[in-house]
Each structure stands twice: as structure tokens, then as C-alpha cells.
Amino acid sequence: MTAEWQSTACILCECNCGIVVQVEDRRLARIRGDKNHPASQGYTCNKALRLDHYQNNRARLRTPLRRRADGTFEEIDWDTAIIEIAEGFKHIRDTYGGDKVFYYGGGGQGNHLGGAYSGAFLKALGARYRSNALAQEKTGEAWVDAQLYGGHTRGEFEHAEVSVFVGKNPWMSQSFPRARVVLNEIAKDPARSLIVIDPVLTDTAKMSDFHLRVRPGTDAWCLAALAAVLVQENLCNEAFLAAHVHGVDIVRDALRDVPIGEYAQRCGVDEGLLRAAARRIGTAASVSVFEDLGIQQAPNSTLCSYLNKLLWILTGNFAKQGGQHLHSTFAPLFGTVSGRTPVTGAPIISGLIPSNVVPEEILTDHPDRFRAMIVESSNPAHSLANSSACREAFQALELMVVVDVAMTETARLAHYVLPAASQFEKPEATFFNFEFPHNGFHLRRALFEPLPGTLPEPEIWARLVRALGVIDDADLGPLREAAQRGRQAYAEAFFTAAAANPTVARLVPYVLYETLGPTLPDGLAGAAALWGLAQKTMLTYPDAVRRAGHADGDALFDAILNSPSGVTFTAHNYEDDFALIGHSDRKIALEIPEMLNDLGDLAGAPAQLTTPELPIVLSVGERRAYTANDIFRDPTWRKRDADGALRVSVEDAQALGLADGCRARVTTAAGSAEATIEITETMLPGHAALPNGFGLDYTDTDGHTVVPGVAPNMLTSTRWRDAYAGTPWHKHVPARIEALAAAGVSSRS
Known part of the structure; x- marks a missing residue:
């Protein structure tokens, strides 16, 4: 085993925490957090420690x-x-x-x-x-972000007085730097509060000061009522709204008509608790908000995104420490x-x-x-x-x-x-760069040569x-020659060629790989495309890039190449938030007519979409301690919950004759499957959950094909989707659960 600790990153969630590893015989023998990583600072969760199951699996x-x-x-x-x-x-x-x-x-x-x-x-x-x-x-x-302010926002939870998580369990799903450290700091500080909107008693909800335990699929009524309290109890930041927001009056009028008590009843949350949570948001010095799949893959998902954002816009929690922020991007995800x-x-x-x-x-x-x-x-x-x-x-x-x-x-x-080649056998990077005021980028070097044949x-x-x-090789020859003469010569030749030749302009990543790539050190040819992105980043955020210590695009590119633990590529001031708004007047456009129409329709909309034949709301894709995305095919990484249990409430277990560990059949309009039952107080009556990352086949060391757990999308429907974005309602699938008389069929075939 090499004694040297080499820098790389975890590849299991959008945080991509920095890690350092020791390697032995093409294996990731030891793994720990990288203290030099600008965002994660040595933090990592348990899943990163299992990454060799990705690198060296039999598939x-x-x-x-x-x-x-x-x-x-x-x-x-x-x-x-x-x-x-x-x-x-x-x-x-x-x-x-x-x-x-x-x-x-x-x-x-x-x-x-x-x-x-x-x-x-x-x-x-x-x-x-x-x-x-x-x-x-x-x-x-x-879609909502584009109309409100033309960008993507992220909360600064590390400094927020009040943190709000809607359909989000960051203790398990992470999604922002050092999530568990930050959550523990919030929980220990009596001056700070944690608000969770979720039907499940998640790990994060257990830590919260306010758990608004909505009935599955009723988040829109809860969020509408919270926003209505802010308006009806005069908790809005009028100075902020007057200076930075258009369309306030029509939104305010719509929220004045919301019957708060009725909506609290419809979503199953005590009205007093709901009002107390809204007042905590409305009176805090700073508020950060995070929505996730719990509402983004459920009924009224686009409307919920809009209502959720009203909570921090109406209270002016933008462009200040601990608030919500627009941010720089190194490469567009969309x-x-x-x-x-x-x-x-x-x-x-x-x-x-x-x-x-x-x-x-x-x-x-x-x-x-x-x-x-x-x-x-x-x-x-x-x-x-x-x-x-x-x-x-x-x-x-x-x-x-x-x-x-x-x-x-x-x-x-x-x-x-x-x-x-695997993610540890080539230069790699993530474009999930969302932080503010300091945003980071991490180019990871290969730990191994590509597996032969890849x-x-x-x-x-x-x-x-x-x-x-x-593209003719004659078009690339002058650029190759310029690259050998140095970066300045290359830049001049490249921009001249891109302006004169539409094919070069259209195929920029390929051109960079073929011409600049061979001049890069240590097998980093695959990083050539980052040169173009560094130039663009400098043009887009010149002051923030210089503030982060980079004189120009070439200096930023060199810093990326020479920083094995990652580099801060922009350093913003809080007032920069307003300049990042995409509208020409740099103001938030609060009025979205479609969303206000849907808000008005909530009063007559059904809050329950199940049927007598399919009376249970099944949520598929739950994040758990031993689940990950499809990247982990080898099931031996799991130390618990090897079958990916179907979690049901105590009340439903009693009504359906289910016992812990028994087998049951779950049926939806799309199909049916067998699962092992786990009875838990974390689930409300009428609500059940299956985890993500299961139902993948794997050939074990004995040559047997193993398919642990349920493939969730055997049970979901393409027709069950949001009216605006077409996003699936994976968290709200009407289902029926029936106990099996026998032990069920083995997952081994």
C-alpha cells in the first residue's frame, strides 16, 4: 500500500466532499475527509468510506x-x-x-x-x-426561478438564524457542505431554529424546533398558509419589497384571501404550530430555505416551489449573511x-x-x-x-x-x-458549484490508470x-502549433480560429482536447475543456474571480490544475446578489400568473389522490444510511437494511396484519412487487416508503444473480406527473399493501 494520501472526492451526492485516499493493488484501501478541501473541510459521511465497492465491483x-x-x-x-x-x-x-x-x-x-x-x-x-x-x-x-430572478439560489445555512427544509432530510441526503455539522450547530444554539415540513419523522425532523408534519401531498396548502400568515400578520419586509421586488401587490392580495385555519386543517398541521413557525420566519434576522424531492416529486410540485420561495422573498432574506443567495457557476447544468x-x-x-x-x-x-x-x-x-x-x-x-x-x-x-474508465481512473470534476459567497471547483486527478480495455x-x-x-486536421494544426508556444499564443490563435471557422466554434470542447490537451501535465488532457470555462468565468464574474485570487482566466485555469484539493474560484460580496439577478432591472419579479391561478384553485382542489382500491400513499426513492444512487451495484457495501425494507406506520401494520420482517406485496397502477416490511413510528398512517438504489442485479462471487430489494420504478407511472414541468410524482404513488401468507420469493436466482 502506498503511504501517500492522494486527494480526490466522494461521488455519491451533489456535495462531492473532498476526500484523501491510500491505494493498494488498484483498491481504495483507506479513505478519510480532506481537511484542505475549501467546502467540506475534512467532513464526510459514512457512504464515502464504501467507495471501493464502486471502483472494484464485478459489474x-x-x-x-x-x-x-x-x-x-x-x-x-x-x-x-x-x-x-x-x-x-x-x-x-x-x-x-x-x-x-x-x-x-x-x-x-x-x-x-x-x-x-x-x-x-x-x-x-x-x-x-x-x-x-x-x-x-x-x-x-x-421554471419558477427563471421567472422570479433568472438564476438558482442556495441558502447559507451555516449562518442562518432560521433554516427551513421542505421535503428535505439533509441529515441523510446532505446537499450542502458539512450538513451534519451545521445541523448539530443549529440544534445546540438556542438563538437559532430549524423548521421542517415533511410527513415523515426524519432524522432532521427529530432535531427540529418546528416539525410541520403535513399529510402526504398537502405541502401546497401548508406553504400557502405560511405565506398567508406573513401577509395577514404584517410580517413582510416592506422596505426590501419596495426596493427590490416587482408584482408584490397582486401576490399580497392573493395571500390575503387564503383561509389559514382551513388550510392548516387540510394539511393536518395544528394551526397554532403553523402560525408560530411563520412568525419565527417573519421575525428572524436571517432565513435560509431548501426544497427537495419530497415536494419536487409530488402533487402541486411547481406551485410548491413558488410558494416556498415566497417565504424568503416576502421577508427580505436575500443578499445578507445567513439568507438566500444567487451564486456563480463554473459550467451551466441546464x-x-x-x-x-x-x-x-x-x-x-x-x-x-x-x-x-x-x-x-x-x-x-x-x-x-x-x-x-x-x-x-x-x-x-x-x-x-x-x-x-x-x-x-x-x-x-x-x-x-x-x-x-x-x-x-x-x-x-x-x-x-x-x-x-471509472471516476478514479481519469481527471474528473463536478459542476454542482452552488455556494455563496465563496464558490469552489475541484478538478480531481486520476488515482489509477484506466482499467485495461476502457x-x-x-x-x-x-x-x-x-x-x-x-473538422479537417488542417484546421487543428495551427492550434496545436500555437499550444506548443505557450498559453498566450494559444489564446490568440484559438479565438481567431473560433471567430473565423463556425465548425471550430461549434466543437469547442473537442478542439480544446485535441490541441490544448496534449500540452497539459500528468495525464490531464481531459481537463482541456476547463480552459474555455475558466475564460468564460472570468468574463462573467471578473471582480469575484480576482477577489478569489486569480488575475485572469489563465491564472484561474492554472490554479485549478495545480490545486489537488480544489480551489475557490469566486469570492462575492453580499451586495453582489443583486447584480446576479437575471432581469435587466436587477429586481425580483414576484408575479407569476400561472402560479397565482393555481394558488386560487387550491380551495377547491382535492387534497387526497388515493382511492379505495389503492388507499396508501407510497413514496419511492427514500434516502437512507445505506442507500445511494445506481452507481453502487455491489450490495455488499450495506451493513443494514440489506433488502431495502418497505416502511409502514404502526397503525397500518395493525390494520393490514403486517409484522416486522414479514413479506408483503405492494401494488400500484403500474405494477406490483414483494418487499420486506419495517414497522416504524416515522411514518404517518396511510403513508409508506421504499428506498432508492435497490432492484439492481449483481453477480456474486458464487456466480449467482442477486437482486436485492425492489426496483422502485416498477411501481411508478409516466402519466403521474406535474402539469408544468412533467416531473414525476415518485413521492405520491397510490398503492395497496397486502401481507403474504408465505415467506415470499428469494431474491437469489
């Missing part, structure tokens, strides 16, 4: 694969794979148009660098349409394409097609249907609603290519599977672009 791919006519796969060499795939996509482009190629993915958690290069290949084909996991979660919030999807006419928000319409955009005879698909570092056959419909759709494609480290459920449906994604996409023949 790793080791050679390109081509599907035979009988559905089995044969190994092929890289040259054959690249030529055949490029020819296949050229056929789709030339026969139907490049816009018939659909792209899903762009990198898993902390695996974003490869996605920068796939974009060049897509542009070379003329592909337009894409989607990824964000379209299952964040597009409703993004695209700019808008409009409607070609077949169903679903809205495209932030460049992303709603995940729930993907099967409908394929399974049709419409002339504009998707005919080919690229999937990169994602597993939509498992992670999208209604897995059966997704599998049927993917099998109907004329060409499907998957780039991944493992033989996933989606890869098995592909015509070609290309094996990628390639890093930048090289895969570069080979495919070369095979398309869309």
Missing part, C-alpha cells in the same frame, strides 16, 4: 460490446466500435435528421467532465434534444433550448425534455419520433418512471449506444456498449468526432 465493463440479433453481446475492438457507431449515427442523421438523435445523461454524481465533450459530438450530428436526472427533479423549480418536444408537445425547460415523456417520444409512428439514443453515465431503464415502458421504448430504437462503467439495465438494451469519456467522444470527419 465493471472491460471491452466494447455489440449486440447480436439474438440479444446476446459479443466483444469487439475499439476501432470497430467507433467506426460502426459513427456510421450508424451518420445514417440516422442523413436519413431522418440529426434531431432524431436523443441524448440522456451527461455524467453521474461528480462525473460531469465527460459530458462537456459529448456535447461536441451531438452538435456535429445536429442533435438537439436531451434529458437527464435533473428533469426528474429540478425543472419545475428552475441548457438554453426551449420550446416543445417533437411528438407530445411537452414543455422543454432549461434545455431538458421531461423524463416522463421519453417513452411516448419513441413509441409512435410520428415522423419526428426519436430513432436513436445515446446514454452516458446514466441508467434510465431503471431510474425513469414505468421501467417497463422505458424498456419497450429503448428496444424500439434503430440505434442505441450506452457509455458507462458497468453493464446496467439500460446497457443490456443497447446495440453498442462502450466501457468508460477509455475516459473525453477520448471516446474525440474518437467519435474524428470518425464523423466534420
Whole structure:
């Protein structure tokens, strides 16, 4: 084992905490938090300690694969794979148009660098349409954000007097730096308060000062009542609203009409508790708010995002320490394409097609249907609603290519599977850079050489672009020569070439990889695209970049290359928040007519969407101590909850004749599955939960195929989705639970 501790990062949630590791025989032998990381500062949760189960699992791919006519796969060499795939996509482009190629993915958690290069290949084909996991979660919030202030906000919980979590359990799901440390600090400080809106008695809710334990699916009534208390009890920050917000009067009028007592009753929260929580928000010196999947994948999700944001806007908790902030970005997570999807006419928000319409955009005879698909570092056959419909759709494609480290459920449906190097075998980075006032970026160096037979994604996409023949090597030669003469010469040559040659401008990541990449040190060619992003970041936030210690874009790029634990790339002042508002007048536009109409309709809307046949609200994808995203296929990392239990309330267990550890069948409109029961006081009557990360098959050391737990999307529906963003209602699936007389079927086959 090497005695040296090497810097890298955890890849299991958006925080991507810095870690240091010791390696032995291509294994991550020891792992601990990196104290030099600018955001996590040595913090990490238990999941990071299990990362070798990702790096060295038996499902790793080791050679390109081509599907035979009988559905089995044969190994092929890289040259054959690249030529055949490029020819296949050229056929789709030339026969139907490049816009018939659909792209899903762009990198898993902390695996974003490869996605920068796939974009060049897509542009070379003329592909337009894409989607990824964000379209299952964040597009409703993004739609609201775009209209309110044109950006994304994040709370400064470390300094907030009051922290509000809506459908969010940060003790388990993290999502902001040093989450558990910060939560403990809040809980110990009598001058600070924690407000949780969640039907589940989560770990975070147990620490809270105010737990508004809403009935499942009734968050909109609770949030409307909280905002109404702020207006009706004159708790708004009138000076802030007058100076920085448009459309206040019409929103105020709408909230004056909200019957607070009635809405408290409808959501199941004591009116006195609800009013006390609103008063705590309205009188605090600083408030930070975080919404997450608990409301973003439930009924009225887009309306809930809007109402949630009213809590901090009405009280003026913006552009101050401990408040809500817009922030810099190093690379955009969302695209700019808008409009409607070609077949169903679903809205495209932030460049992303709603995940729930993907099967409908394929399974049709419409002339504009998707005919080919690229999937990169994602597993939509498992992670999208209604897995059966997704599998049927993917099998109907004329060409499907998957780039991944493992033989996933989606890869098995592909015509070609290309094996990628793992996240620890190549330079990698995350574009989840959300913090304020100091924002950080972490380029991770490879800990190992790529597994034999695999390639890093930048090289895969570069080979495919070369095979398309869309750019002449004569165009790249002068840039290669300039790169050898130094960064200044390269910058002049690059910007001249981009201005004169539209193809160079369209394929920037590829051009950088081919010309600047070979000059970068220590196998960092894959980081070449970051040079362009560093220049853009400098142009966008010049004062904040200089304040962080970087004189120009090249200095920032060099700092990124030479900082193994990450670097602070912007340092803002609090007043910068107003300059980050996307509207030309730098004011928040509070009035969104669609949302105000929906607010008015709440009075007559049903608060219950279950039926006598399906009386239980099933929430799928719950985060637990031993669950993670699909990246962990090897189940031996789990020390508890090996079957991914179906959690039910004490009351429901008694009514249904369920016992702890027994087997039961859970049935929804989409399908049914067997699960092990866990009885817990954390669940309300009529509410049950299944965890994320289960239902993945794995071949154990004895050669047996093991499928622990339930694949959640066997039970979800593509039709059960938000009216605006199309985000799925995974947290609100009507279901029926029945005890099984026998012990059930083993997960071993």
C-alpha cells in the first residue's frame, strides 16, 4: 500500500466532499475527509468510506460490446466500435435528421467532465434534444426561478438564524457542505431554529424546533398558509419589497384571501404550530430555505416551489449573511433550448425534455419520433418512471449506444456498449458549484490508470468526432502549433480560429482536447475543456474571480490544475446578489400568473389522490444510511437494511396484519412487487416508503444473480406527473399493501 494520501472526492451526492485516499493493488484501501478541501473541510459521511465497492465491483465493463440479433453481446475492438457507431449515427442523421438523435445523461454524481465533450459530438450530428436526472427533479423549480430572478439560489445555512427544509432530510441526503455539522450547530444554539415540513419523522425532523408534519401531498396548502400568515400578520419586509421586488401587490392580495385555519386543517398541521413557525420566519434576522424531492416529486410540485420561495422573498432574506443567495457557476447544468418536444408537445425547460415523456417520444409512428439514443453515465431503464415502458421504448430504437462503467439495465438494451474508465481512473470534476459567497471547483486527478480495455469519456467522444470527419486536421494544426508556444499564443490563435471557422466554434470542447490537451501535465488532457470555462468565468464574474485570487482566466485555469484539493474560484460580496439577478432591472419579479391561478384553485382542489382500491400513499426513492444512487451495484457495501425494507406506520401494520420482517406485496397502477416490511413510528398512517438504489442485479462471487430489494420504478407511472414541468410524482404513488401468507420469493436466482 502506498503511504501517500492522494486527494480526490466522494461521488455519491451533489456535495462531492473532498476526500484523501491510500491505494493498494488498484483498491481504495483507506479513505478519510480532506481537511484542505475549501467546502467540506475534512467532513464526510459514512457512504464515502464504501467507495471501493464502486471502483472494484464485478459489474465493471472491460471491452466494447455489440449486440447480436439474438440479444446476446459479443466483444469487439475499439476501432470497430467507433467506426460502426459513427456510421450508424451518420445514417440516422442523413436519413431522418440529426434531431432524431436523443441524448440522456451527461455524467453521474461528480462525473460531469465527460459530458462537456459529448456535447461536441451531438452538435456535429445536429442533435438537439436531451434529458437527464435533473428533469426528474429540478425543472419545475428552475421554471419558477427563471421567472422570479433568472438564476438558482442556495441558502447559507451555516449562518442562518432560521433554516427551513421542505421535503428535505439533509441529515441523510446532505446537499450542502458539512450538513451534519451545521445541523448539530443549529440544534445546540438556542438563538437559532430549524423548521421542517415533511410527513415523515426524519432524522432532521427529530432535531427540529418546528416539525410541520403535513399529510402526504398537502405541502401546497401548508406553504400557502405560511405565506398567508406573513401577509395577514404584517410580517413582510416592506422596505426590501419596495426596493427590490416587482408584482408584490397582486401576490399580497392573493395571500390575503387564503383561509389559514382551513388550510392548516387540510394539511393536518395544528394551526397554532403553523402560525408560530411563520412568525419565527417573519421575525428572524436571517432565513435560509431548501426544497427537495419530497415536494419536487409530488402533487402541486411547481406551485410548491413558488410558494416556498415566497417565504424568503416576502421577508427580505436575500443578499445578507445567513439568507438566500444567487451564486456563480463554473459550467451551466441546464441548457438554453426551449420550446416543445417533437411528438407530445411537452414543455422543454432549461434545455431538458421531461423524463416522463421519453417513452411516448419513441413509441409512435410520428415522423419526428426519436430513432436513436445515446446514454452516458446514466441508467434510465431503471431510474425513469414505468421501467417497463422505458424498456419497450429503448428496444424500439434503430440505434442505441450506452457509455458507462458497468453493464446496467439500460446497457443490456443497447446495440453498442462502450466501457468508460471509472471516476478514479481519469481527471474528473463536478459542476454542482452552488455556494455563496465563496464558490469552489475541484478538478480531481486520476488515482489509477484506466482499467485495461476502457477509455475516459473525453477520448471516446474525440474518437467519435474524428470518425464523423466534420473538422479537417488542417484546421487543428495551427492550434496545436500555437499550444506548443505557450498559453498566450494559444489564446490568440484559438479565438481567431473560433471567430473565423463556425465548425471550430461549434466543437469547442473537442478542439480544446485535441490541441490544448496534449500540452497539459500528468495525464490531464481531459481537463482541456476547463480552459474555455475558466475564460468564460472570468468574463462573467471578473471582480469575484480576482477577489478569489486569480488575475485572469489563465491564472484561474492554472490554479485549478495545480490545486489537488480544489480551489475557490469566486469570492462575492453580499451586495453582489443583486447584480446576479437575471432581469435587466436587477429586481425580483414576484408575479407569476400561472402560479397565482393555481394558488386560487387550491380551495377547491382535492387534497387526497388515493382511492379505495389503492388507499396508501407510497413514496419511492427514500434516502437512507445505506442507500445511494445506481452507481453502487455491489450490495455488499450495506451493513443494514440489506433488502431495502418497505416502511409502514404502526397503525397500518395493525390494520393490514403486517409484522416486522414479514413479506408483503405492494401494488400500484403500474405494477406490483414483494418487499420486506419495517414497522416504524416515522411514518404517518396511510403513508409508506421504499428506498432508492435497490432492484439492481449483481453477480456474486458464487456466480449467482442477486437482486436485492425492489426496483422502485416498477411501481411508478409516466402519466403521474406535474402539469408544468412533467416531473414525476415518485413521492405520491397510490398503492395497496397486502401481507403474504408465505415467506415470499428469494431474491437469489
